[in-house]
Amino acid sequence: MATKRFPYPAYLPDQLPRDVLTRAINVLPAADGYRPVKSLVPISDPLPAAFRGGAAFISTDGTTYLIAGTANGLARYGGGSWTDLFVGMSVPDRWRFAQFGDFVVAVNGVDTKQVNLVSGTASDLTDAPTGNGVGVVGDYVVITQSGGNKLLVSWSGFNDHTQWTPGENQSGFQPMLTGGEIQGIAGGEYGVILQRFRLVRM
Numbered sequence: 001m002a003t004k005r006f007p008y009p010a011y012l013p014d015q016l017p018r019d020v021l022t023r024a025i026n027v028l029p030a031a032d033g034y035r036p037v038k039s040l041v042p043i044s045d046p047l048p049a050a051f052r053g054g055a056a057f058i059s060t061d062g063t064t065y066l067i068a069g070t071a072n073g074l075a076r077y078g079g080g081s082w083t084d085l086f087v088g089m090s091v092p093d094r095w096r097f098a099q100f101g102d103f104v105v106a107v108n109g110v111d112t113k114q115v116n117l118v119s120g121t122a123s124d125l126t127d128a129p130t131g132n133g134v135g136v137v138g139d140y141v142v143i144t145q146s147g148g149n150k151l152l153v154s155w156s157g158f159n160d161h162t163q164w165t166p167g168e169n170q171s172g173f174q175p176m177l178t179g180g181e182i183q184g185i186a187g188g189e190y191g192v193i194l195q196r197f198r199l200v201r202m
Helices: none
Strands: 025-028 035-038 051-058 063-072 072-076 081-086 098-101 102-107 112-116 123-124 133-137 140-144 151-156 172-175 180-185 192-195 200-201
Touching: 051 081, 051 098, 063 102, 072 112, 081 112, 081 123, 098 133, 102 140, 140 180, 151 180, 172 180
Parallel strands: none
Antiparallel strands: 025 035, 051 063, 063 072, 072 081, 098 102, 102 112, 112 123, 133 140, 140 151, 151 172, 180 192, 192 200
């Protein structure tokens, strides 16, 4: 029986193989290699003011929304252009958003607004505290750094994002006396409050 020898290359695991691409810039992977990245193409007019945060939402009727917070208000994208929802504001911090049913609650540390996804309109969220973070925990809207207090968490009434009187319809507040100032919140069935020195499950 004849045998056949197969040569093996030198065993050099600490060296890269020759003729192998190790860095690709401004390209996208394709089935047979790479393709160049094309130039940027604008899809709309620019926002009316500096961008301070944004998010995408879907209403219960399936309509999609792209909402942007700017240095002077809120804007909604649709049909290739931006429509102002609020103007004339002075927003030093970034906007943060949370969807509650067909409404979006928006906070920026100074103002608390609501956007109605069905009507496409926006208004003040009366009685709601200001805050730097917002999330939905179960059936409640939760605002962190409530009323400018860096240690305070407030939550809305049960299944009602417009109810903020403590003690009514299960709404309330909790000062976080240990753990440092609140940095943010992650919503869900359970909320997670991010503080400077700890995480707390709500």
